Amino acid sequence: MSVPALRIDNLVKCYGDFAAVDGVSLAVEEGEFFGLLGRNGAGKTTTINAIVGLARITRGTIALFGHDVERDWRLARGTVGLAPQEYNFDRYLNIRDVLIYQAGYYGLRGAAVARRADLLLERFDLTSKAKQVYTRLSGGMKRRLSLARALIHEPRLLILDEPTAGVDVELRLELWSLLRELNGRGSTIILTTHYLEEAEELCDRIAIIQSGKLVALDSTRHLVGAGNLQDVFLELTRR
């Protein structure tokens, strides 16, 4: 049996007495398109932060492709690319350099990186803005840049924290198409979103978190059943 792309065992993350994540266990197989859903403050972003090293784990373990994120952090971090919820680009670099410097932080440099940056800019329709800083970009362009940056080091796992928040319908459909294409090429994708139809449309399996606890984990088809994801979600996350 292959090593899962992500394995979380009994993850607990506390802030003082408050457990933001409380005993979550799940595994994401390589090549899966996985949805992580929950209301605001349910613990989705905290879980993601624990996976990528932005939050310290209180208890439990997380492994990426078999590498423990705390013990083998260097190997683990090299496997994952994150497109965060908030834009956090370097304001002193033009957007081509944002990609090239990000690759540098992952230990990559040279002509191959520059070529990949140019390809990503082209793929995400940002070539004409290559020499501009990110503050000059529209909201949709920033979203695409975030995705391009997450992909610059060719991660095996892509984590997208609300990638379509605040974008118009046309761009959302375009991003869906991009994500499907990436997943089709073998990338494992974990997606958090508040657009339930997005999760229903894209994800193979879905986990729902409520108050830091995992309340559902199933294939999208089984979870939705004869109804729709919205009804299931509201039922499971009723306060």
Add this chain to the structure above:
Amino acid sequence: MNVNAVGFGTLVKREMVRTFSIINQVIWPPVIQTLLYVFVFGLALGSRIKDVQGVSYAQFLIPGLIMLQVIDQTYSEGSSSVFQGRFMNSIQELLIAPMSAAEIVLGYVVAGVVRAVFIALLITLLGVVFVHTAPTNWALYLGTIVLVAILFSSLGIVFGLLAEKFDHIAVLTTFFITPLVFVGGVFTSIKFLPPAVQRISLVNPMFHMIDAFRYSYTPTGDEPLGVALSVVVVLAALALGTALLMTARGVKLRT
């Protein structure tokens, strides 16, 4: 990959890009300020002061002014870069990458050292042109700048991590660095001070830095060179260690 040398080099390069994109805040102010100090204090008022440590007052002033700017700029740039990274969340680019705390801290510190040497060389050039003075011991000149830049870049990281707003960063500059530098021998030898004040000056860390650096210009100082350098080495090691420890623990970086 036991050491991410490319990541470290990328961070140094990124800090240099930042420095030169805000050149009017980082590079020119220390140069212009020094020019003003040299003209007003060194050449105008200084002509009425007899020699200090065997050189003219303006020549005595130059090494102190270099240290003043090295200290000020390495601290303010180190702290503002880290704080801004936290404030804008752009530091997360480093935190999620396979970079160790040491690689991140050393990236910021080495960039601070490069910036300090660059600023020092510009001011040294002013000294050569306007005051006709130059270092006689280049190894000591560079060594002291590197040590002081390590110390204040590290302090910059520490305060950049602790600060909750830009105003907090200014606390160290306003209430400690600037007053201690000014009374630490930039403008006068402590031998000109009353004996009781001379003894107090010995606990001022800036005095040791300025005195050690002044040895690279003049063969005499206010205290033995070994003592002055030892103080700087110990302080630099302490500050660097603190910055490394705080970054490794993720203080204000990882929740």
